[in-house]
Amino acid sequence: MHDADLIAQLLRLLAAGLLLISFAMLSRRRTQRLITLYAWQGAILFLSTCLVAYGEGLRELYYSAALTLILKVILLPWILHRLIHRLGAQWDSEPLVNIPATMLVGLVLVIFAFGLAQPISMLATTITRHTIGIALAVILLSFMMMITRRKAMTQVIGFLAMENGLFFAATSTTYGMPMVIELGIALDMLVAVFILGIFFFQIREQFDSLDLHHLEKLRED
Amino acid sequence: MDLLLVLGIPFAGTLVLAFVGARRYAAELNIGFSLATLLAVALLALRVVRSGSLLLWQEQFYLDSFNVFLVVLTAFVGFTTTVFSRPYMRVEAQHGRVNARRLRLYHSMYQLFMGAMLLALLTNNMGLLWVAMEAATLSTILLVSLYRTKASLEASWKYFILCGVGIAQALFGTILLYFAAEHILGQQGMTALLWTHLDAVRGQLEPRVLGLAFVFLLIGYGTKVGLAPLHNWLPDAHAEGPAPVSAVLSGLLLNVALYAVLRCKVLVEGSIGAALPGRMLMVFGLFSAVLGALFLWRQRDIKRLFAYSSIEHMGIITFAFGLGGPIANFAALLHMTVHSLTKSSLFFTAGHASQSAGTQRMDGIRGLASSRPALGWGLMLGSVAILGMPPFGIFASEFLILTTAIQEHPWATPFLLLTLGIAFAGIFSKVQPMVFGDGTAPKVQHAPSLAPVFVHLGMVLALGLYIPPALAACYNAAARLIG
Numbered sequence: 001m002h003d004a005d006l007i008a009q010l011l012r013l014l015a016a017g018l019l020l021i022s023f024a025m026l027s028r029r030r031t032q033r034l035i036t037l038y039a040w041q042g043a044i045l046f047l048s049t050c051l052v053a054y055g056e057g058l059r060e061l062y063y064s065a066a067l068t069l070i071l072k073v074i075l076l077p078w079i080l081h082r083l084i085h086r087l088g089a090q091w092d093s094e095p096l097v098n099i100p101a102t103m104l105v106g107l108v109l110v111i112f113a114f115g116l117a118q119p120i121s122m123l124a125t126t127i128t129r130h131t132i133g134i135a136l137a138v139i140l141l142s143f144m145m146m147i148t149r150r151k152a153m154t155q156v157i158g159f160l161a162m163e164n165g166l167f168f169a170a171t172s173t174t175y176g177m178p179m180v181i182e183l184g185i186a187l188d189m190l191v192a193v194f195i196l197g198i199f200f201f202q203i204r205e206q207f208d209s210l211d212l213h214h215l216e217k218l219r220e221d
Numbered sequence: 222m223d224l225l226l227v228l229g230i231p232f233a234g235t236l237v238l239a240f241v242g243a244r245r246y247a248a249e250l251n252i253g254f255s256l257a258t259l260l261a262v263a264l265l266a267l268r269v270v271r272s273g274s275l276l277l278w279q280e281q282f283y284l285d286s287f288n289v290f291l292v293v294l295t296a297f298v299g300f301t302t303t304v305f306s307r308p309y310m311r312v313e314a315q316h317g318r319v320n321a322r323r324l325r326l327y328h329s330m331y332q333l334f335m336g337a338m339l340l341a342l343l344t345n346n347m348g349l350l351w352v353a354m355e356a357a358t359l360s361t362i363l364l365v366s367l368y369r370t371k372a373s374l375e376a377s378w379k380y381f382i383l384c385g386v387g388i389a390q391a392l393f394g395t396i397l398l399y400f401a402a403e404h405i406l407g408q409q410g411m412t413a414l415l416w417t418h419l420d421a422v423r424g425q426l427e428p429r430v431l432g433l434a435f436v437f438l439l440i441g442y443g444t445k446v447g448l449a450p451l452h453n454w455l456p457d458a459h460a461e462g463p464a465p466v467s468a469v470l471s472g473l474l475l476n477v478a479l480y481a482v483l484r485c486k487v488l489v490e491g492s493i494g495a496a497l498p499g500r501m502l503m504v505f506g507l508f509s510a511v512l513g514a515l516f517l518w519r520q521r522d523i524k525r526l527f528a529y530s531s532i533e534h535m536g537i538i539t540f541a542f543g544l545g546g547p548i549a550n551f552a553a554l555l556h557m558t559v560h561s562l563t564k565s566s567l568f569f570t571a572g573h574a575s576q577s578a579g580t581q582r583m584d585g586i587r588g589l590a591s592s593r594p595a596l597g598w599g600l601m602l603g604s605v606a607i608l609g610m611p612p613f614g615i616f617a618s619e620f621l622i623l624t625t626a627i628q629e630h631p632w633a634t635p636f637l638l639l640t641l642g643i644a645f646a647g648i649f650s651k652v653q654p655m656v657f658g659d660g661t662a663p664k665v666q667h668a669p670s671l672a673p674v675f676v677h678l679g680m681v682l683a684l685g686l687y688i689p690p691a692l693a694a695c696y697n698a699a700a701r702l703i704g
Contacts, residue, residue, distance in 0.1 A: 146382065177414075191356075
């Protein structure tokens with residue numbers, strides 16, 4: 001089974017790429033760069049899903065790979081690019097405090113994710129079972145990005161990256177969810193981005209900026 | 222056929238109202254769609270009552286004693302809320318808080334929200350349940366931000382981020398569930414996520430995976446229930462959205478989210494035993510109840526006050542489900558019903574009261590009893606009911622929960638009593654001056670529709686005195702199912 005070995009190796013390589021991109025996202029300040037990174041993440045997902053589909057001869061996975069390509073590599077990044085152009089926010093960048101500390105916390109999260117994924121990996125029978133830890137790590141890193149960033153657009157990209165991680169987790173553990181569910185999830189994501197797009201304009205109209213520092217009025221008093 | 226109607230009417234309503242939602246008859250149309258949904262639901266419920274649990278459409282939809290009463294409750298409160306919303310939104314439009322476009326958005330999203338909740342309740346597929354919950358979240362984000370004020374934008378952003386993260390956790394939990402199921406049920410596409418199939422093999426599901434899945438599912442759906450410490454979105458979303466939206470958020474959405482948690486709990490308990498999930502529900506529930514009651518004291522906004530009261534009550538319900546056993550589960554199911562009815566009636570009166578006073582701040586609302594007696598007394602009676610005074614239904618359920626807790630987990634009793642005491646003093650001391658204090662609340666142009674308020678309160682009163690045998694049988698069967 002030389003072929004299967006090669007595919008498994010390639011899959012691990014792609015998974016490593018996914019993790020690397022998540023770390024890159026943590027350290028990027030420019031919104032535009034983040035969108036590019038998000039598109040790359042989608043591309044890697046597309047490739048790895050195709051590889052799994054080829055290696056295991058699963059037809060449905062090709063469909064979900066195609067869905068990924070259309071939605072996450074082309075459509076969503078395009079929408080986001082257009083949004084920041086129309087908002088005039090393409091050169092926006094935000095000051096990041098203490099990138100090394102963020103990276104260190106990120107590392108701890110990765111170790112935690114691998115520990116958490118251990119029992120699942122042992123039970124899984126997929127050729128991608130070793131990448132479950134990475135999928136979980138991507139979810140946690142995107143989560144961290146949502147918490148630490150203060151720009152509306154960045155938080156949304158964190159949200160979308162988290163969904164990428166979830167999708168990767170689904171492919172690694174079970175070769176993906178049933179098709180109907182995946183379509184439903186994709187639809188929800190698309191609608192979410194549209195709604196948030198409308199939101200950006202309203203937030204900017206009301207606050208003259210997409211900085212979420214302004215959104216801290218509602219506190220417990 | 223009736224199922225098609227139940228799901229089809231709200232979605233048809235979404236489309237129709239998206240076009241005509243700003244016309245003069247739009248509010249009546251909204252009422253009409255909700256009434257039609259309620260009638261279709263009644264047909265479906267009758268079938269369940271007559272023939273037991275139903276599996277429909279290639280097992281994709283499932284109705285048993287647990288979800289059938291929630292479906293009826295959802296459709297009913299959905300209907301009464303549209304009745305309340307008619308004069309309320311007219312006044313809002315007159316005050317210039319919503320324009321024609323937003324009114325269209327409001328009516329359309331209201332129907333979508335109802336449809337998504339009914340779908341979440343009716344589906345047998347755990348994946349579809351997730352999709353429906355997410356759809357409900359997205360539609361309510363638009364509803365909460367309806368006024369486009371700074372505060373409402375902030376509230377809905379917070380709502381999106383917190384619930385987005387929460388619902389992502391739930392998705393991971395669902396993936397884990399599917400992973401465990403696939404080992405037993407094989408790759409049969411859709412069937413491996415069907416709740417009835419999972420329930421049939423729940424003893425064989427891998428305990429370690431299910432334990433992990435439950436943690437994610439509880440955190441995920443628990444965020445939407447408003448369980449502390451993930452409750453932050455709830456008071457803001459309730460305070461900043463229109464009053465009808467607060468009523469359905471508090472009265473219905475929280476119930477639906479809790480329903481999702483409980484469906485998962487049933488599966489997980491079959492695999493890893495009742496101890497761990499029960500304990501987790503008890504701890505989260507008690508913590509939310511205490512926290513909700515403590516925060517009640519510090520509120521100045523009438524809708525925030527009742528939002529914190531919702532956190533407290535959802536905490537008590539979650540705690541009761543954690544206790545488990547036929548009596549506690551029965552009480553929790555009853556509490557879900559009466560809380561939903563009472564809390565939505567409170568948001569109706571709070572909405573009208575703040576509309577006529579021109580502010581949601583409680584120190585600006587005074588003297589309702591003398592100037593607007595029906596409104597004032599509605600608010601007072603609702604508050605008395607929510608505080609668990611006999612003979613209202615909440616007294617019965619809280620009493621049952623408390624006595625079961627004393628018998629089985631005495632350590633929790635002081636916390637529960639503390640919660641109830643603090644909430645009582647907190648709400649009563651704030652509502653009393655609003656109703657009986659000096660001052661007047663001016664009338665607004667459109668007479669408020671107070672019928673829903675008194676219908677709800679009447680039902681809560683009736684349930685406190687007498688539970689119809691059919692409903693009791695339904696609760697009992699559901700209580701056995703939840704374990």
